[in-house]
Amino acid sequence: MTRPAVVLLSGGLDSATIAAIARRDGYTVFALSFDYGQRHDVEIQAARRVAAAAGAKRHVVLPIDLRAFGGSALTDDIPVPKGRSEDDMAAGIPVTYVPARNTIFLSLALAWAEVLGTGDIFIGVNARDYSGYPDCRPDYLAAFQAMANLATKGAVEGTLPVTIHNPLIDLTKGEIITLGTGLGVDYSLTRSCYDPDSHGRACGACDSCALRLKGFAEAGFADPAPYQA
Amino acid sequence: MTRPAVVLLSGGLDSATIAAIARRDGYTVFALSFDYGQRHDVEIQAARRVAAAAGAKRHVVLPIDLRAFGGSALTDDIPVPKGRSEDDMAAGIPVTYVPARNTIFLSLALAWAEVLGTGDIFIGVNARDYSGYPDCRPDYLAAFQAMANLATKGAVEGTLPVTIHNPLIDLTKGEIITLGTGLGVDYSLTRSCYDPDSHGRACGACDSCALRLKGFAEAGFADPAPYQA
Numbered sequence: 001m002t003r004p005a006v007v008l009l010s011g012g013l014d015s016a017t018i019a020a021i022a023r024r025d026g027y028t029v030f031a032l033s034f035d036y037g038q039r040h041d042v043e044i045q046a047a048r049r050v051a052a053a054a055g056a057k058r059h060v061v062l063p064i065d066l067r068a069f070g071g072s073a074l075t076d077d078i079p080v081p082k083g084r085s086e087d088d089m090a091a092g093i094p095v096t097y098v099p100a101r102n103t104i105f106l107s108l109a110l111a112w113a114e115v116l117g118t119g120d121i122f123i124g125v126n127a128r129d130y131s132g133y134p135d136c137r138p139d140y141l142a143a144f145q146a147m148a149n150l151a152t153k154g155a156v157e158g159t160l161p162v163t164i165h166n167p168l169i170d171l172t173k174g175e176i177i178t179l180g181t182g183l184g185v186d187y188s189l190t191r192s193c194y195d196p197d198s199h200g201r202a203c204g205a206c207d208s209c210a211l212r213l214k215g216f217a218e219a220g221f222a223d224p225a226p227y228q229a
Numbered sequence: 230m231t232r233p234a235v236v237l238l239s240g241g242l243d244s245a246t247i248a249a250i251a252r253r254d255g256y257t258v259f260a261l262s263f264d265y266g267q268r269h270d271v272e273i274q275a276a277r278r279v280a281a282a283a284g285a286k287r288h289v290v291l292p293i294d295l296r297a298f299g300g301s302a303l304t305d306d307i308p309v310p311k312g313r314s315e316d317d318m319a320a321g322i323p324v325t326y327v328p329a330r331n332t333i334f335l336s337l338a339l340a341w342a343e344v345l346g347t348g349d350i351f352i353g354v355n356a357r358d359y360s361g362y363p364d365c366r367p368d369y370l371a372a373f374q375a376m377a378n379l380a381t382k383g384a385v386e387g388t389l390p391v392t393i394h395n396p397l398i399d400l401t402k403g404e405i406i407t408l409g410t411g412l413g414v415d416y417s418l419t420r421s422c423y424d425p426d427s428h429g430r431a432c433g434a435c436d437s438c439a440l441r442l443k444g445f446a447e448a449g450f451a452d453p454a455p456y457q458a
Contacts, residue, residue: 060297068289069341100340103380107336111329112298134385143376150372151332156363 001028001057005120005165006109009033009059011046012192013212014124014168017180019054021167022122024183030116031056032109036066036098042200046191053189062108066098082195082205102135106144110162114152119162126168126176141166173211174218181219188224201226230257230286234349234394235338238262238288240275241421242441243353243397246409248283250396251351253412259345260285261338265295265327271429275420282418291337295327311424311434331364335373339391343381348391355397355405370395402440403447410448417453430455 005027009015022029031051035044044061051059102125109121125136134140145164154160168176177187192212193202202209204227216223234256238244251258260280264273273290280288331354338350354365363369374393383389397405406416421441422431431438433456445452 062297068291069344099343100336100380103336107329107332114328115298135380140379143379147372147376150369151364152329
């Protein structure tokens with residue numbers, strides 16, 4: 001087995017792309033997803049498909065009930081905003097914000113990485129299309145990496161320095177799709193919608209769908225994932 | 230209600246002491262404990278008693294199945310070491326180490342703090358008696374705080390700066406017990422043992438019992454918690 005890497009996998013197109021990048025770079029992929037009280041399990045089904053397609057050696061779907069704390073459209077019953085312009089999205093942090101989400105996900109990835117004997121963690125965050133999330137910015141990721149290098153036995157002993165790989169950080173959604181397509185990613189397996197129907201078909205109108213559709217338009221081909229009529 | 234603070238509460242004597250300190254300092258205590266696949270629930274029962282005694286407004290016990298990753302005596306079936314000297318304990322990181330534990334706990338505390346509209350988090354870590362855990366050192370806690378201040382909406386907007394309060398960091402166990410006793414902490418409610426019996430009685434021989442017993446000896450009185458005969 002090549003060097004292991006923990007790859008945070010939401011089932012969206014960014015995470016499918018980083019799994020392909022980790023594999024291209026010679027890592028054995030250990031995929032980590034979370035069931036954090038979403039209103040539907042479309043995302044988790046997509047993560048399972050993407051992990052299998054990426055040749056993951058193991059895929060852990062860890063339940064964490066963030067509903068115990070409340071505070072977000074993705075975990076509570078607040079309506080998901082639809083049809084917002086890019087200016088609206090850029091104007092502030094959306095109600096779909098989950099407090100400390102990437103910090104929680106990276107912390108759990110860090111635990112698994114140490115058990116696997118590695119310090120390599122891949123996350124598919126993106127500063128250009130981040131839609132107002134503070135924990136998707138480069139300075140946040142650098143601070144997490146600095147903290148992580150003081151947090152674990154392997155890092156402190158110098159044997160397992162922690163690297164938070166974020167290869168998509170400066171790319172547009174269109175560039176991400178073009179890169180992934182070149183690596184053989186099948187984007188029909190992925191899902192991004194905040195408000196899919198019971199068949200897993202995307203709404204086409206939430207912030208996440210809007211960014212995704214713009215990305216496929218930039219990349220110059222149609223999104224192969226299913227949308228509601 | 231006074232300003233809320235999230236207090237990480239294990240049910241041990243350090244966490245009972247910080248809950249009392251948070252209350253003394255005028256905070257409304259929101260207690261957070263974790264059920265992370267321990268081999269027994271003595272610790273959680275102790276946390277419930279301590280939260281009630283500290284007047285916590287709410288106590289969340291969040292399940293997180295760290296057994297999904299493996300890697301520690303506290304979550305796997307590796308025997309807990311007994312009868313080690315202080316030199317043995319100081320010589321390295323013990324097998325009771327849980328990878329990234331404080332990072333995971335602090336990350337979840339951060340999420341709840343933001344939902345509660347606060348940046349104040351209390352953790353009872355201790356650099357003197359830390360028994361080899363890297364995530365109990367001051368430089369680790371400072372790095373976590375720096376990261377947290379880039380991670381959340383409240384911190385980034387400047388309304389909820391994050392402070393990781395660690396009032397026990399430089400105290401000996403004896404000093405902690407003396408301080409807590411002065412604040413009215415009832416240490417008979419707390420449990421520290423890594424390997425209690427089915428009645429919740431401490432073994433008296435694991436690293437955690439050894440540190441606790443030394444602390445009570447320093448403080449000059451007997452531990453009121455129950456021990457096996």
